[in-house]
Amino acid sequence: MPNPPELTPEQQKELQEKLKNMSPEELQEFQKQQCIFCQIVSGKIPSKKIYEDEKVIAILDINPAAKGHLLLLPKEHYSIMPQIPDEDLSHLFLIAKQLSKKMLQKMKVAGTSIFIANGLAAGQRAQHFMIHIIPRKQGDGVLPLNEQLQDKEMLQNIKTAVQPKLLNQLGIKQKEPAVEKTPKSQKEEKEEDNDVNLDDIANLFK
Amino acid sequence: MGCEYCEIAAGNSKSLILHQDAEIVVAVKDTSVIPGQITVFPTEHHPIMELVPDNILQKCSIMANKVSVAIFEGLDTTGTNVIIQNGTAAGQNRPHFAIEIIPRRENDGLDFQWPQKQLTEDELGYLFNELTEDVPEEKPAIKPKKVSGKDNYLLKSLKRKA
Incomplete structure (x- = not known):
């Protein structure tokens, strides 16, 4: 993948100033202009x-x-x-x-x-x-996935943490008398508070 | 021996089911590369991706995306990998098509980065020709130049019929 040209410290500062003052739409447009793969899509990069x-x-x-x-x-x-x-x-x-x-x-x-x-x-x-x-090809060593046995409690914890979020995504309401035996109310409340903002993860690339 | 994923779908497993309908199962298997890995697979048994009906594959992909979001939110991760190992040469170790969604955090000890090969222009050109050429649906029945005298009459008659 080609690397973008290096910027001088002054240019970097100028760029950061510019980014700060942009609207979300402008920022998105800016990201597209900077994206090598958008330029491949448009044919600018062969x-x-x-x-x-x-x-x-x-x-x-x-x-x-x-x-x-x-x-x-x-x-x-x-x-x-x-x-x-x-x-x-x-x-x-x-x-x-x-x-x-x-x-x-x-x-x-x-x-x-x-x-x-x-x-x-x-x-x-x-x-x-x-x-x-x-x-x-057999034995090429690409992407090895070495699975290990997980204990029962771990599986249950994962289910407790992920299932409500998934059902929410699917628009399925979970029945109130929860089937899970593990106490979860406190943990759940905490998690509601710091929901991950997916835009933050996406914007790490700018 | 039965298929492990068919057994999960039938409820005969230690793996936990997060969601299941007539077409798709979402489960936490009792084995994983890292805790929090979740598997999406069709309820019906299809060994590899090429054999999964289009509409089922589409539903699996949408479900994998929702699972990925649920992992971001529920496990507070900063990344996910979505992986399909298609065929035993790719490391597929159960004969049932599945999409794995793996939660990722900085410094979690996992590294899926492969060593990158450098290709020459010639190699790229060759691969381009190979992959852009249409796959022939039927193999040509005859290669006239290699035909031995014994087969000539038969092949000639076949040609005429064609």
């Missing part, structure tokens, strides 16, 4: 396009995990997955399926990995949401 329709493009990664590694991205600028409308996200996955199938047939590989990183902590490098589609 790329090897494998697939394109009105919503998405897929290009060959020039620094791949394996030969044939593709980056599938929405043409619209989104930083992280939660910002993407359902319709567009499900379209991306359908195209990922088609490209994966093509990979299995053309690259003579026995598997593919689909990989998404949301947020810097997840290893996201670019400020433009993308789905990696990676051709895989």
Whole structure:
């Protein structure tokens, strides 16, 4: 991936001033202008396009995990997955399926990995949401997932913390007499107070 | 032996179900790379992504996104990885298509970064040609130049019919 040019301290200061005074719309526009992948979408930066329709493009990664590694991205600028409308996200996955199938047939590989990183902590490098589609061969050492046994209490704690948020996302009201035996009221109240602002995670890239 | 995910869907498992309907299961498995990992999979048994019907795959992707948000909110994480291991060569170790959503925090000890390869322009050009070329639906039945004398009559007649 090409790096943006280095700025002098004066230029950085000027830039920070400029950013501070921008409206959210202006800021979004500014992010798009700075985004390398938006420039690939618009053709300002050349790329090897494998697939394109009105919503998405897929290009060959020039620094791949394996030969044939593709980056599938929405043409619209989104930083992280939660910002993407359902319709567009499900379209991306359908195209990922088609490209994966093509990979299995053309690259003579026995598997593919689909990989998404949301947020810097997840290893996201670019400020433009993308789905990696990676051709895989036995023993290539890419993306090892070493699962370990988790104890029962841990599983229950995770369920208690995540399930209400998920049901809320799905618009399902949870029955009041909670099935869980673990006490949760205090913890839950605390969590309500410091709900994560997804915009903060997305804006870490600016 | 039964499929582990089919067993989870049937309720015969130590894994905990967060949501289930006729088409999708969302579960906390009893194994994970890090506590908080959540798995989304179709209720019906499909081994790999290419065999999952489009409408089910679309629903799974939307569900994975909602699970990702629920993890951000419920576990107070600053990132998530969404991973599909498709095929045993990709490390898939259960014969049932699934999307894994993994909570991530700074310095959590996980590192999914792969060593990056450098490709030459020639290699990129070759891959581009390979992947942009349409996959033939049917293999050409005959390669005329390699035909031995013995098959000639049969192949000629096949050609004529075609």
